[in-house]
Amino acid sequence: MVYSLTNQDIEKIYKKFIEIRFLELEISKRYSEGKMRCPVHLSVGQEIVPSILSLFVKKADNFISTHRGHAHYIAKNGNIPEMISEIYGKKTGTSEGKGGSMHLIDTKVNFMGTSAIVGNSIPVGVGLGLSNKINKKNSLSFVFFGDGATEEGVFYESINFAALKEIPVVFICENNKYSVYSPLDVRQPKNRNIHKILNGIGVKSFFSKSKSVEEIYSTLEQAIRYSRSKRKPVFIECMTSRWLEHCGPNEDNDLNYRDIKELDAYKKNDFQKKLENKLKITYIKKTQKQIIKKINSAFKFADLSSTPKKEDLKKNVFKN
Amino acid sequence: MCSKIRNITYINAINSALHQSMDKDKKVISFGLGINDPKRIFNSTKGLVEKFGIERVFDIPTSENALMGVSIGLAMSGMKPIYMHQRLDFFLLAMDQLINGASKWHYMFGGKVNLPITVRLIIGRGWGQGPTHSQNLHAWFAHVPGLKVIMPSNPYDAKGLLLKSIFDPNPVIFLEHRWLHNSIGKVPDKYYELEIGKAKIINKGNDVTIIASSYMVADAINFIKHFEKINLKISIELIDLRSIKPLDKNCILKSVKKTKRVIVLDPGFSFCGFASEIISIISLSLINELKYKPIKITVPDIPEPTSRFLVKYYYPSINNLYRSVCKMFNLKTNNKINLDQNRQVDVPGDWFKGPF
Ligand SMILES: Cc1ncc(C[n+]2csc(CCOP(=O)(O)OP(=O)(O)O)c2C)c(N)n1
C-alpha cells in the first residue's frame, strides 16, 4: 500500500532533509580550513530515509548509529551546535571533544551514541530495546548500520537474540553498496537480498529501493507500526547512494571504483528536487533561509567555544 | 649479480616485500578489506592483483573474525596467508580466532600442524583518530604465548622483516605505524630476509640507553640529534627493538650493563604495558648495577582523545625525553629549550592531509 502525503508531511520531511544536506555540505565546504581534524563520513545522498523516519520517531525512542551518523543524529533532533563543536574538538561538543564525528551522543533526545567500529553498535541497540521491554516502556530502539555491517558475526548474533527475546528493535540497513571502496560483489554473493536473510532468522523484514518519497514513507511507516504494535523486532533495508567519498569532504569519481551512471541516476532523482516540486517556492525559500541561519550559528558556536584543557585529558576514564 | 639500493618509502618497502614473497612462493596469498580498491591499503598492495590474479589477491567481506579462522585453515594445509587491516583496532574482532586458535594450535595439537600466518596491522595516530583508531596493543599480542610480534621503525627493516615473517612457520603480528608510512630509507631491490628477534643499535653511546620501537624510534633519533647539539658530554645509546617478541634480551642487557641507565620509550598504554616488561627484565638482572632508577615513557592509562587540543598532551614528546635525561644526570633543564617546537601535534608532517 502506498500512502499519499499531506502537504504538512512533505514540509516536515523537506525541512529535515535540508537540515541534513546543508549541514553535511557545509562540513564538506569548510573541511579544508583544517579546523575539523577528524575523519568525517558524510551522508550526502543518503538523507531521505532519516528525514522521513523523523516523522515516526518519538522522543522516548532510542537511536544508535555508526561512523556515518550525522544524518541520524539530526533526524533525532540532536543538538546541532554541539555536534559541530564535537567535530571541532571543543569542550562544548557532544562528547567534550573526546569522540569526534564518529562518536556523537545526545542523551536529552535519546540519541545514545555511534561507533567507529563496523557492526559494533548493533547489539547495543538491542540492549536498549531489551531494557525498554524489561521496564515495560513502549518506546522503540532504532539501530542504523550499512551493508558492510551485515557481514560481521555480531550482526547475526544480535538479530537472533532480538528474535529470540522478541525485542522491539527497528534495524535499519542503509545499503549504499559499498564498504569503503569495496563493492558488494567482492563481499557478498550475487543476488543476495540482505532483507531476505531476516525472514529465515525470524525477524519480519521490509525492503525499499524506491525513488518515490511516498513509497519509501509507506514502507517505513508499515515497518515501524508493526514493531510498535506487535512489540517485535523488524528489519528494513533501503537502497541508497553515497555521493561523496567514503571518508572525507570530497567527491571521489576520479578513483573510478564505481559505476558513474548509477551514481548519476541517483543524482538525477535527487530527493531535494523531488520534494521541492511538491512545495510552494515561498516555503522552500523560507525554510532554506532558516536552516542556513541555524547552520551558520552552529559553526560560529563551535568556532567561539573554548577548547578542552589539559586536566580534561584524564577526566572520565572512570565514573567517580 | 649486483642489486641496486634505493631510497624508498616504508610503504614501498612493504609493497616490494609483498611482491617478492608472492613471486617466490605460489602458496603465499594476500587478502584484506580494500586490498584491491583504488587506494590499495595506502598503496601497499599496488600492482599485486594485476600480477598475481584475483585467486591469490582478494578483497574480503567486513568479517574480521571469520577470515582469521579461514587463515588458520589455509595455513594448516600449507598455504601462507597474509591477512591485512587498515587499523589494528578493526582486527580486535578477530581476537577469538587469533588467541583461542592461531596462537596455540601448534602447541595444543602436539606440534602436528603449524600456522605460517602473517597479520599486517596499521596503527593510527592523530588527526582525530581517537579512541578506536589509534590503539597500540602490541603488549596484548606479546602477552599471549605462541605469537611473534614485529614493529619495524624504518623501510629497510620493514621489508626484510616482512619477508621473514611471511616465511616464518608461526603466526606473526606485523605492526606498521601509519606515521612511518612515508618515511624514507635505503632499501635493496633484491630479496632479503632479516632475522626476527634481533634488535639494532641505531646510535652508540656510553652513558644512557634508550630503548624504543616503531614510531618511537623516530622520536628518539630526533631527540638525540637535538641533544647532541646542547650537550657534548653525555652519549646516548639507542636500541631499536624491531621485534618485541621474541625479544633481544642480550642486546638490551649488554647495553644497560655498560651505560647503567635506561629510558624505555613505548607507544603503548602505561599500565601492564610493554615498557614495564622491559624494565622488569632489566631489573631482575641488573638492579644493583643501575646508577639511576629506570624511566618509562609511554602514553597514559587513558584512551586517545579525538580532539587535537587534548591529543597534544597525550603522546610522549621529545621534551619528555629531554627532561628525563636531565633528571638522570642531575642537569638543570633549560626552559628556553623546546625540542617540540617544529612538531605538529596531530600530523606526522605536511604529507599527511587526513582523513586517516
Ligand atoms: C570492524 C571494522 N572493520 C573495518 C572498518 C573500516 N571501515 C570503516 S567504515 C567501513 C565501511 C563499512 O561499510 P558499511 O557498513 O556499508 O557502511 P557505509 O560506510 O557504507 O555507510 C569500514 C570497512 C571498521 N571501522 N571496523
Ligand SMILES: [Mg+2]
Ligand atoms: Mg555501505
